[in-house]
Amino acid sequence: MTTTLKKPQRSARKPKGDGHLRRGEILQAAERIFIAEGYQGATIRRIADEVGVSSTALYMHFRDKDEILLEICDGAIEELLHINTEISGQPIDAVARVRLMLDAYMDFALTNPNAYQLVFCGPAGLLSTDKQQMTRDLGDRCYDKFVGVVREIGASGRLRTGNVESAAQTLWTACHGLVALLLTRPTFNWEPREDLKAVMLDGILYGLMTD
Amino acid sequence: MTTTLKKPQRSARKPKGDGHLRRGEILQAAERIFIAEGYQGATIRRIADEVGVSSTALYMHFRDKDEILLEICDGAIEELLHINTEISGQPIDAVARVRLMLDAYMDFALTNPNAYQLVFCGPAGLLSTDKQQMTRDLGDRCYDKFVGVVREIGASGRLRTGNVESAAQTLWTACHGLVALLLTRPTFNWEPREDLKAVMLDGILYGLMTD
DNA sequence: GCGAACACTAAACGGCAATCACCCACGGGC
């Protein structure tokens, strides 16, 4: 029991100079490139160059490329979860909380376009499902916060149509559609973003719930 | 054995076909693979193998890979344009026509998932804008048909909120959001598709227009 | 001091889109 442990020294051994910093450096460099140039531009070699190490070195700290980018996305989504948690606890009308959440969701997408697209717009097979598990869990927790408030509305009989789940999924996907197309088709002749957000929120909340 | 033959077994090489026949063969093979395996799976080599020619031969008939796949998408979108044109001319209430169009749009996306994702969900920089010109034009004509009907509704004072353009864009993007997430996150715990479509259409039409 | 773990590297692998330098059967003008 007390002997022949595989990794006892690993934790006992204090990380020396560079080792424990490297991971953070990689994440920072990857985030810069990813934000500036998106998924296609954030190649292993570019990131490694930015850090000043060989591309192989990245595999010391991450299993593969997607793990790096998804960890960046996780950071962003944690922010969203925090926002949702805060809104969910506010002592205001449930519909107002739903509106705040959806508004924050759209703002989140527009402020983190590359992270949002990677997580929510990525073609079905681009990222393998199991690698996304962590990110998915975070997203699900955001969704759960959201459903909780919609459930309140349903419990007080204010859902105009559908059940709680279908109403929540409709609200979510509608807002997703707006920001997704704003991001992926920037050359389209869009009305002002704030106008579209307002029309979307007014319309869909009015359409699905009663005051 | 016969002599003086360099490559007697070269029957693998296709008999010479006229240029335009070969072009059609390539499109058909590409469509099969594209439908079955999506953008990532439809590589130049796979398509060329399927046709039975070298990968280089594809560049005789198409400028690059995207031109092949976009031409497939164009065919699909032409169908949608045809459907929209038919609906647009039907002698029924304008709101009913809008509903039919949106319903057809979502059906189109769900029956042509890969084409839909390539055209409407593709990350901002995946396909260069100019290569998509033809496809974009087709999409715009579909949208124009749609806006035309929304304009009728606006002209008769039945828009509850926003102007014609923002209402049309809101309706379109909301429906896009639903099908886009249904396609890209197939493992999510969705309500039945038909239920979601109904709640979305009921909700958003009720929210944006009066009867 | 020594062996093991660590942080890292150069080189290579296989796959991708795209390009290059050819090759050759065909058909019209001579």
Add this chain to the structure above:
DNA sequence: GCCCGTGGGTGATTGCCGTTTAGTGTTCGC
């Protein structure tokens, strides 16, 4: 009957990509 331009075709190559392998020097616990 011969010549030759041309269009459809090819294998080799380029230059990316993510990832793997084998190896190098430094450092640390013992």
